[in-house]
Each structure stands twice: as structure tokens, then as C-alpha cells.
Amino acid sequence: MSESANKGNGRKWIPAALVFAAIAVIFGGIYLRFSPAAVAGEKNITIEVVDDKQETAVYTLKTDAEYLKEAMEDAGISVTGTTSEYGLMVDTVNGVYASYSENGAYWAFYEGDDYCNYGVDQQVIQDGKTYRVVYTLAE
Amino acid sequence: MKRKLTTRDIAEMGVMIAVLEAAKHALAFLPNVELVTLLIILYTLYFQEKICYVLSAFLLLEGFWYGIGIWWVMYLYVWPLLAWVTYLLRKKESVWVFSILAGIFGLCFGALCCIPYLFLGGIRTAFAWWIAGIPYDLVHGVSNLILCRALFLPLKNVCKRG
The missing domain is CATH 1.20.5 (Single alpha-helices involved in coiled-coils or other helix-helix interfaces)
Structure with missing residues (x-):
């Protein structure tokens, strides 16, 4: 050349x-x-949080939130993590800490049975859906 | 490879792998901005068959470093595919050809990587996964094009000395 x-x-x-x-x-x-567009207005959703002891807390709520993180906060679920270019990388839900590098675990987010393809602060919520937040041990 | 590997070949490949890993980790804080694409293109053009060994070692190291997951299955075919397409274009002389190859590879990275989801979750899952990543693919494509256009010639000169 x-x-x-x-x-x-x-x-x-x-x-x-x-x-x-x-x-x-x-x-x-x-x-x-x-790509899914955020929908304004009231929605009825269910959020299930499965913690590190496999105990499930169910939250049923009406919310005007457009994204899952806001809806979780409306339900009284504490969500913290680190902000990255990809959005919020959740490491703690209701005080339970999960870190792939430290304890080989992470928080997995599902819409129904489907794994969420977006970060928790970019995941659009839809009326009537169930969202699951599951403490998951890496294989 | 037809001829036997010499000590020099092995040392050279060690440096190539080290540079690849260092470049990857150095830019890891910038999502989808990477030099791996450019380096694999250059290695394929100027070190020919050694790219097979380098890619094998790179894939193994990545698996050991980050853990074997579905992303690793994607890596098993996307990087060799890039090397193969580069090999097919090896007689081209314009730096633009390889810059645009790098750009198109970046744009199509998500589309290529969603293939395992076709088998795991069906076309709907694969499509949704790909769609979610398109903004990052656009960044990947544009940054690959710019980095390759800017760095191809200086790095080519280094590779030719090897």
C-alpha cells in the first residue's frame, strides 16, 4: 500500500x-x-423484588412514571447504583447489595418473563405489565 | 501456517496480544469506542496468518478475564469475521476502504451479536436486543471510522517494521 x-x-x-x-x-x-416510546398517564403495574434469600416482595401500584426506576421509587423500593454511559448500573435494591466482582451476583430486571433490554432508568413501563427485579448469582 | 513458528514469531505475537489487550482496557471507560477493530485489521494485513493465533489468544484471555458468557460466544465469530473480511480486501490500497470497513463493522456489531438470541429467545428477543443497542452501534461505527482514518497510517508504519 x-x-x-x-x-x-x-x-x-x-x-x-x-x-x-x-x-x-x-x-x-x-x-x-x-424502540419503545415512553407513555404518559396513569398505569397499573406490578413490581416483584426477589432478594438474596429468594424472598419475594410484591408491589402493586398506580403510577404516572414513564420509566421503571421512577416507578420503583414510587413503590417505595430503594434503588441505588453507579451512573454510567449506559445509564444507572444498579447494585443495591432495598438495601441488598449485588456486585459481580465482589459477591458474584447482580440484579436482573425482567418485563414479564423477558429480560429487560434497557437500563432501569431507560426501561419504559407499560400499563398492566409485571416487572421483576431478581437477585441473581452469576453462573 | 505452512512454516514452523520461530521464537521471534512467538515473541511478536506476544507483543501483538499485549497491545490488543492494553488498547482494549485503556478505552474500556468509553462505551463502544475501541481500537480492537483497527488493530485486528492491521494485524490481518501485515502479519497475515499470525492473526489466527493472536485472535485465539485474545478470545481466551477475554473469557478468562470477564468470565465466559453469551457475549463470549458472540466474540467467537465477530472478530474472526472482521479478520476474514479484511483478508478478502487485503489488496485494496486506500486507507478509506479499511476505515469504512471498520465503521460498517461498528454499525453492524449489535446486529451480528444478536444472532445467539435468535436461538435462545427467538426473532422477537433478538430484534428487541438489537434495537436497544442501536445508539451504541452508531457511536461504535462513527468512532471506528474516525479512529481508523486517523491512526491507520501511523500504526501501519509500525506494523511494517515488525
């Missing part, structure tokens, strides 16, 4: 750059079209 080829090379890179831009635009469009 010559230096001149690297620096110049005409405009051969333009089609590839257009492919890159097209993929980025298409993916962005898919995200805007299919």
Missing part, C-alpha cells in the same frame, strides 16, 4: 462512505420506528 495511494486514491472511497452513511441512517430510522 503506497503513501500516495493512501493519501489520494481519487474519490473511490465515496461509494463506500455512502454505504456507511446509508446503513447509519437506516439503523437510526429502525431505532426511531421500533
Whole structure:
């Protein structure tokens, strides 16, 4: 690969750059079209918290919250963690601490039986759904 | 590999793996901004078959370091796929080709990584998992393109001295 080829090379890179831009635009469009949107207004939801002793606390509530973290706080569930680029990384729920590096455990979040794909402060809640927060030992 | 590995080859691969790991950990605090893509492209272009050994060691080290999980299964095919596509493009001369390859690889990283979820949870789960990560894939793609365009030539010169 010559230096001149690297620096110049005409405009051969333009089609590839257009492919890159097209993929980025298409993916962005898919995200805007299919990512769940927050819903305003009152919702009836259930939150189940399964702690490190496998004891389950059930919270049924009406909330105007749009995201799971706010709904948990409305239910009186304490949630703390560290803020990262990905959102809140939860390590403590109702005073129970889980850390993959320290005790080989983490808090798993489910909407129904499906694992939540978003962080707790980005997970949109929907009327009538059950959310589960489970202390989970890493395998 | 047709010829036997020499001590120099093994030492060289040790340095390549060390640089790969160091670069990965150095940028770990920036989600989806990484130099692994660029290094694998360069290693494939300038160290040819040694990339097979380097990738194997890299994958094993990552598994030992972070624990074997589903993400590790994804790594088993996404990084070798990048090396393979780079190998197919090895005769191209423009740095832009490899910069855009790095960019497209970053954009498609989530789509490639959602494949195991097709088998674990079906198409709905895989699609939802991919959608959730698209903003990070966009960051990954753009940062890969910029880093590769900026660093390809200086790092290429280092690799050619190897």
C-alpha cells in the first residue's frame, strides 16, 4: 500500500462512505420506528423484588412514571447504583447489595418473563405489565 | 501456517496480544469506542496468518478475564469475521476502504451479536436486543471510522517494521 495511494486514491472511497452513511441512517430510522416510546398517564403495574434469600416482595401500584426506576421509587423500593454511559448500573435494591466482582451476583430486571433490554432508568413501563427485579448469582 | 513458528514469531505475537489487550482496557471507560477493530485489521494485513493465533489468544484471555458468557460466544465469530473480511480486501490500497470497513463493522456489531438470541429467545428477543443497542452501534461505527482514518497510517508504519 503506497503513501500516495493512501493519501489520494481519487474519490473511490465515496461509494463506500455512502454505504456507511446509508446503513447509519437506516439503523437510526429502525431505532426511531421500533424502540419503545415512553407513555404518559396513569398505569397499573406490578413490581416483584426477589432478594438474596429468594424472598419475594410484591408491589402493586398506580403510577404516572414513564420509566421503571421512577416507578420503583414510587413503590417505595430503594434503588441505588453507579451512573454510567449506559445509564444507572444498579447494585443495591432495598438495601441488598449485588456486585459481580465482589459477591458474584447482580440484579436482573425482567418485563414479564423477558429480560429487560434497557437500563432501569431507560426501561419504559407499560400499563398492566409485571416487572421483576431478581437477585441473581452469576453462573 | 505452512512454516514452523520461530521464537521471534512467538515473541511478536506476544507483543501483538499485549497491545490488543492494553488498547482494549485503556478505552474500556468509553462505551463502544475501541481500537480492537483497527488493530485486528492491521494485524490481518501485515502479519497475515499470525492473526489466527493472536485472535485465539485474545478470545481466551477475554473469557478468562470477564468470565465466559453469551457475549463470549458472540466474540467467537465477530472478530474472526472482521479478520476474514479484511483478508478478502487485503489488496485494496486506500486507507478509506479499511476505515469504512471498520465503521460498517461498528454499525453492524449489535446486529451480528444478536444472532445467539435468535436461538435462545427467538426473532422477537433478538430484534428487541438489537434495537436497544442501536445508539451504541452508531457511536461504535462513527468512532471506528474516525479512529481508523486517523491512526491507520501511523500504526501501519509500525506494523511494517515488525
